[in-house]
Amino acid sequence: MTQTIAPRVRTLVLLLLAAACALLAGAGPASAHAALTGSDPQQGAVVDKAPAQVSLTFSESVSMDDDSLRVLDPKGKRVDDGKPSGTGGTTYSVKLHAGLPDGTYTVTYQVVSADSHPVAGAYTFSVGAPSETSVSVSGQGAGGGFVGGLYGVGRYVSYAGFAVLVGGAAFVLACWPRGSGVRVVQRFVVSGWLALTAATLLLLLLRGSYTGSGKAADVFDLSLLGEVLQTKAGAALVSRLLLLAAAALFIAVLFGAYDKREDEEKKDLTFGLAVGGGVVAVGLAATWAMSEHASVGLQAALAMPVDVVHLIAVATWLGGLTALLVALYRAPADTPLPARAVRRFSRVAFGSVIALVATGTYQSWRQLGSWTAFTDTRYGQLLLVKIALVAVLVGAAYFSRRWTAQLAEAVPVIARQRGKERAGTAGDRGKAGAEASEQDRGGRKAALASQGGGKAAEKEAGKEGGPTAEKMSGKTSGKSSGKTAGKGDVTEKASGTAKGSGGSQRAAQLARQRAAVDAARQKRQRDSDPHRFGLRRSVLAEAGVAVVLLAVTTVLTQTEPGRTEEEAKAAGASSTAASTPGTGAVTLDMPFDTGGQNGKGVVRVELDPARVGANDLHLYVERPDGTAFDIPEVKVALTQEAKDIGPLPVAPDHITTGHWSASGVQIPMAGDWEVAVTVRTSDIDQVTLSKNAQIG
Numbered sequence: 001m002t003q004t005i006a007p008r009v010r011t012l013v014l015l016l017l018a019a020a021c022a023l024l025a026g027a028g029p030a031s032a033h034a035a036l037t038g039s040d041p042q043q044g045a046v047v048d049k050a051p052a053q054v055s056l057t058f059s060e061s062v063s064m065d066d067d068s069l070r071v072l073d074p075k076g077k078r079v080d081d082g083k084p085s086g087t088g089g090t091t092y093s094v095k096l097h098a099g100l101p102d103g104t105y106t107v108t109y110q111v112v113s114a115d116s117h118p119v120a121g122a123y124t125f126s127v128g129a130p131s132e133t134s135v136s137v138s139g140q141g142a143g144g145g146f147v148g149g150l151y152g153v154g155r156y157v158s159y160a161g162f163a164v165l166v167g168g169a170a171f172v173l174a175c176w177p178r179g180s181g182v183r184v185v186q187r188f189v190v191s192g193w194l195a196l197t198a199a200t201l202l203l204l205l206l207r208g209s210y211t212g213s214g215k216a217a218d219v220f221d222l223s224l225l226g227e228v229l230q231t232k233a234g235a236a237l238v239s240r241l242l243l244l245a246a247a248a249l250f251i252a253v254l255f256g257a258y259d260k261r262e263d264e265e266k267k268d269l270t271f272g273l274a275v276g277g278g279v280v281a282v283g284l285a286a287t288w289a290m291s292e293h294a295s296v297g298l299q300a301a302l303a304m305p306v307d308v309v310h311l312i313a314v315a316t317w318l319g320g321l322t323a324l325l326v327a328l329y330r331a332p333a334d335t336p337l338p339a340r341a342v343r344r345f346s347r348v349a350f351g352s353v354i355a356l357v358a359t360g361t362y363q364s365w366r367q368l369g370s371w372t373a374f375t376d377t378r379y380g381q382l383l384l385v386k387i388a389l390v391a392v393l394v395g396a397a398y399f400s401r402r403w404t405a406q407l408a409e410a411v412p413v414i415a416r417q418r419g420k421e422r423a424g425t426a427g428d429r430g431k432a433g434a435e436a437s438e439q440d441r442g443g444r445k446a447a448l449a450s451q452g453g454g455k456a457a458e459k460e461a462g463k464e465g466g467p468t469a470e471k472m473s474g475k476t477s478g479k480s481s482g483k484t485a486g487k488g489d490v491t492e493k494a495s496g497t498a499k500g501s502g503g504s505q506r507a508a509q510l511a512r513q514r515a516a517v518d519a520a521r522q523k524r525q526r527d528s529d530p531h532r533f534g535l536r537r538s539v540l541a542e543a544g545v546a547v548v549l550l551a552v553t554t555v556l557t558q559t560e561p562g563r564t565e566e567e568a569k570a571a572g573a574s575s576t577a578a579s580t581p582g583t584g585a586v587t588l589d590m591p592f593d594t595g596g597q598n599g600k601g602v603v604r605v606e607l608d609p610a611r612v613g614a615n616d617l618h619l620y621v622e623r624p625d626g627t628a629f630d631i632p633e634v635k636v637a638l639t640q641e642a643k644d645i646g647p648l649p650v651a652p653d654h655i656t657t658g659h660w661s662a663s664g665v666q667i668p669m670a671g672d673w674e675v676a677v678t679v680r681t682s683d684i685d686q687v688t689l690s691k692n693a694q695i696g
Contacts, residue, residue, distance in 0.1 A: 034058045034113030035564050036121060038091075043123040050100035050127045054080070054107055055093040059564050060296050062092070062111040062119065063231065069094045069111075074103040074133040102128030106135040110212075114296040116233035117558070118211040147219070151203065151210045156554040158199035163550065164192025165247065166281045166312065167319015169254060173274055174348055175320070176327065176341035177266050180259040184330040188323055193251060196284075197244050204228065204237045236291035243283045250277050285311040292557060297564075298366055310359035314553075317352035318546045320345055325543045328536045342535065346401050353394060360390075366563075370600065370624045373562030380562045382555060389549040396542040403535035566624070586610040588675055588691045596685030598631075600624055603677050603689060605636070610695055612670050619652050619660040619677070628658025633680040636662075640673050647676065667695050 038057035041047055054071055069084040069092060084094040092111075105127065110120040124133070168189035172179045179185045208224030209215055218224055228234040250273070258269050285308040294300065294307035324345055327337040364383060374380035585608040593600045604620040617636065622628055639646035645668065652660035667673065673695050680686035 034060045034062050034090075034111070034115075034117075034119050035560065036109075036119075039107070039123065041125040044125065046126045046128075046130065048128070051096065053093045053095045055091055056107075056109060057091045058111075058113075058119070059090065061090055061114045063114075064092065064109075064111045068109060070108050071096060072106045072108065072135050073100070074105070074131055074135070076133075076135050079105070100127060102126075103131040104133045106133060112211050112231070112233075114232075115292050116231075116236075145214045146216055147206055147209045147214050151206045152554065152558065154199045154202045154206065155557070156551060157195050158203065159550055159554055161192045161194070161196030161199055162284060162311070163315040163319035164322060165189060165196055165319070166192075166284070166315035167317070167321070168192055168323040169250070169277055170316050170348070171320040171323040171345060172254065173270055173277070175324075175344040176337065177258075177270065178335060179323075179327060179331075179337075179341070180255055182327070182331055182335050184326055184332075185323065186255045188326050189251060189254075192319070193244065193247055197241070200237055200240050200244070204234065204241075207231075207233060207237070232295075233291050236287040240284060240287040243280055243287070247280050247284070250280055281312055281315070282308055285315075293367065293561065294363075297561070303363070303366060306359050306362055309355055310363065313352045313355040313359065317349050317356065318550065320348060320352075321539065321542050321546060325536075325539045328539060346397075349397060353397075356390070367561040369563035369566065372625050373566055377560075377562035377565045379556065379559045379565065382552060382559060383562075386549065386552050386556060389545055389552060393542055393545045393549065396538055396545065400535060400538040400542060403538055586693045586695075588693060590677060590689040590691055592679050592687050592689055594679065594681045594685035594687045596682045598623075598629070599681045599685050601629070601631075601679075603634070603679060605675055605677060605691075607665070607675075607693060607695075610693065612667055612695065614663075615665045615667055617650060617652060617662045617665045621658045621660075621679070630654075630657055631679060631681050632683075633678075633686075634660055635678040637676045637678075638665075638667065638673050639676065640669070640671050642671060643669065645669070646674075670695050 035058065036056060037059050040055040041051055054069070056069065064084050066082045066084070069080070070078055070082075071080040071094065073079050079097045079100060080094045081097070082094075084092055086092050103126065104124050106122060106124050108120075108122040110118065113119050168185070172185060172189070176185075205219050205225070207228045208221060209218040212218065212224065229238065254273060254277075258266060258273060261269060286304070288311060289295065289304045289307035294303040297303070324337075324342065327341075331337050368374065368377070368380055368383070374384055585606060588605045590603045590605070591601070592603060601621055601623050604622070606616075606618040606620075608616045608618075619634060619636065620628065621631055621634065634652065636650040636652060637647035638650065639648070648666075650662050650665055652662040655661050671694075672692050674690050675693050676688055676690040678686060678688045
């Protein structure tokens with residue numbers, strides 16, 4: 001049976017690893033976790049005169065260097081001063097050279113978001129009138145290419161190593177203390193430590209090129225490595241390496257001093273190891289939580305500890321599951337995995353799933369923000385795949401629990417059968433020993449009889465030969481017998497020694513053979529147990545799904561959160577203040593979130609004809625899914641800061657659901673006007689939004 005299972009296991013593992021690699025290969029470059037939400041001048045804008053600076057606004061804070069924000073003229077020559085700086089909040093600007101001629105200019109940016117992911121892009125604006133440009137803005141991206149792919153693999157290996165290290169150690173301490181002396185379990189946990197350490201070193205070397213040029217030649221650039229060490233991501237990776245040194249000491253104690261203790265003594269040491277290992281595991285998980293998604297955005301102070309709990313729950317479940325699979329398939333016959341260890345892991349896994357669901361629900365709400373983001377964003381779609389895989393994994397775990405219960409019921413019966421078999425084997429050995437003794441005694445009697453017959457023959461031969469013959473024979477036999485007797489004594493001593501050493505070697509060889517036969521018989525009995533066989537199959541299925549689940553999770557961490565993607569889309573729409581040639585109408589879309597119930601939506605302001613004098617203003621309020629809804633109050637104000645005019649209040653009338661209107665809105669002069677909209681969704685929840693519109 002095991003000869004048939006082994007190829008299937010290898011085939012299934014290879015297929016699952018291929019699926020995981022396909023997911024990682026299809027992930028592409030890391031998506032921007034800080035999205036560009038605004039710019040001045042805007043994308044595609046045509047301005048009358050060259051601006052003094054270019055400003056970019058992102059959805060979260062970013063880090064940049066002298067080359068992060070560049071402005072290029074139509075010939076590709078740089079026309080900025082090379083010193084980008086923050087102007088407050090999430091807006092960054094760079095000053096331009098004076099006296100720039102008319103033409104199309106290209107703005108390129110490559111920054112690192114606060115959650116450690118590279119963000120890159122480009123757009124154009126024109127001065128006077130559009131012109132041809134030699135600068136290409138296509139293919140602008142970050143985190144792609146060979147270095148980006150290798151960085152993604154390193155992230156996957158680091159997550160897998162963390163799960164194997166933490167989950168394997170937890171399985172030994174909480175479920176199977178005797179497993180600390182099993183070589184295959186030791187190798188399993190140590191392999192997790194080695195994988196996490198190697199992946200962390202790889203990520204540290206790749207980090208500079210990954211967030212910069214993307215060239216493989218820059219991987220070993222020491223100056224880039226020095227810059228990486230000064231960033232949040234670099235500090236997190238170095239901290240992880242230091243914690244892995246403490247983890248190495250923990251592993252040495254777990255498989256050294258702990259394994260040599262008796263079962264009663266292990267109980268005292270288990271608590272200390274659990275506390276120390278727990279501290280190291282929390283520290284390792286925090287290196288991800290403090291440098292990635294959880295560290296920025298909404299409720300970061302709460303999101304980071306929740307993320308730590310989430311990571312440890314995943315590692316305990318998936319890593320422990322893989323340790324269980326290794327023990328079921330590779331544990332030696334003299335140290336089989338007991339049923340109580342499987343039952344203990346079942347309870348540990350159940351608690352991990354509860355923690356996983358609770359923390360995952362919070363993280364989903366935080367990263368998505370709306371139900372529509374599940375289907376409208378790539379992050380939401382990947383999250384649906386992850387939820388489906390977790391559901392499949394829980395279903396497989398249900399069958400594993402059933403096999404575990406049946407295995408526990410079958411253990412006493414199997415133990416009694418093995419006891420009878422051992423007793424029968426001992427009886428057979430006793431009978432065989434008695435028969436061998438009888439044969440030995442019979443052989444000795446036959447030898448003595450043969451010696452007696454030889455003496456009688458000699459006497460008979462003496463009588464027949466006569467005196468002369470007797471004398472001659474006496475002389476000859478005396479000489480020869482003396483020599484032969486001397487040789488016989490030496491031969492008997494030598495043969496006795498040889499028989500003694502040969503017998504002990506033979507006995508040792510037989511003992512080894514009997515032990516090997518007993519071990520093979522026990523392994524056959526263990527593998528032939530239908531309950532254990534069913535448990536092995538269900539656990540193998542769980543482990544297979546876990547491999548793909550970990551790959552999806554890795555891709556998910558490199559994908560722009562749904563909340564950020566929707567905000568970027570809304571901001572992109574609101575930044576498009578299109579003017580219709582015939583009427584000059586202006587439309588402004590402004591997303592809002594007051595933080596309360598029904599506090600999210602989009603405000604659309606339409607000014608027609610957007611010229612000096614009387615204008616018609618229409619205001620629409622829609623939910624994120626596009627349906628109109630009413631709010632308690634909405635106010636509009638117009639301001640032109642350049643001429644110190646305003647704010648000019650506008651009180652629109654409610655027309656129908658989600659629609660307000662005001663006619664005869666007077667705009668005294670042309671120029672760049674700020675349109676501010678105050679939205680109140682409850683007695684205490686309100687927010688003021690503003691966008692600029694060009695009035696002709």
